[in-house]
Amino acid sequence: MRLTAESAYVLHTRPWRETSLLVEVLSERQGRVGLIARGVQGPKRQVLRAALQPFQHIRFDALLRGELARLISAEALDAAPRLDGETSLAGFYINELLLRLVPRGDPLPELYDLYARTRAQLRGGQLAWSLRCFERDLLEALGSGFDWSVDADGAAIDPAARYRLDPEQGPRRLLSDRGHGERSAAATGRALLALTGDIAPDPSDLPGLRHAMRSVLSHHLGPRGLKSWEMLAELARVAPKREAADPEPDSGADGER
Structure with a gap:
């Protein structure tokens, strides 16, 4: 099947x-697509290689055969956001989630729109909240939302x-006699209502929401976690006194310390 003038975001190369x-790209009409770009290592293909970097918005033509497609041409549609530090790790996180949870060849235009919104927010001032909304909407698009x-x-x-x-039935209220550890890893009702109203909660409600959402995502990911979570754990070991950034931002990555 010929794919012509497909708009997509590059997730991984x-x-x-x-x-x-x-x-690996997330396209508007085809969902996640694996593209084989042949012979791109030479000096004359530098422009094409640049268009195939993660976070880049592209338009491409390809020939789909089986699970993978042979790339015919691709061009950048804009300048990819320049990410560093916390925002780079957050971008890596959302790309990894999509690669792990979204099957190839399943058209989900709402995910394409979701990625566009989140990509634009990566340099914003509420990164932690943007990622929680991304997780919420990703679960909804995959049929696992609440x-x-x-x-x-x-x-x-x-x-x-x-x-x-x-992970299967949604929020379950904790009894007041639960231990501190279990309560601190749970979401406040205020945070859940914030997700309902799409209004950022108080920063103090974000850590528990992060932990609660991670338990749901871990269920869907299975026994193998995310490399971005491993990177976060390593950063915490290297700098234990510093609040690590999101993909799991308790505070740092959303600009609220």
Whole structure:
């Protein structure tokens, strides 16, 4: 099948055989597509290689055969955001989530729009909140989302309570006699209602929401976690006194310390 003038975002690029690249993209009409870009290592293909870097917005033509497509041409549609430090790790995180959870060949135009919004927000001042919204909308697009305004028993979310997130059934209220460790790893009702209203919560509500969302994502990812989580753990070991950034930002990556 010929893919013509497909708009896409580049998620990941790696060497393929001697002179080629395997490029994973999230396209508007085809969903996630694996592209084989042949013979791109020479000096005359520098412009093409630049267009195939992660976070780049491109338009491409390709010939789809089986699971992979042979890239015919590609051009950059804009300048990819320049990310560093916390924003670079956050971008790596969202790309990795998409690569792990989104199957190839499943058209999900809402994910394309979601990626565009989140990509634009990576340099913003509320990075942690942007990533929580990305996780929420990704789960929804994959058919694994929740009604954030009610708990698993159908009761309205209490803003003063704390909730753990059951990956299958949604928020479950914690009893007041639960230990501190379990409560600190749970989301506040205020944070869940913030997800419902798409309004950023108080910064103090973000750490628990991060932990709660991570438990849901871990369920869908299976026993193998994310490399971005490993990178975050390593950063915490190297600089234990510094609040590490999101992909799991408790505070640092969203600009609120």
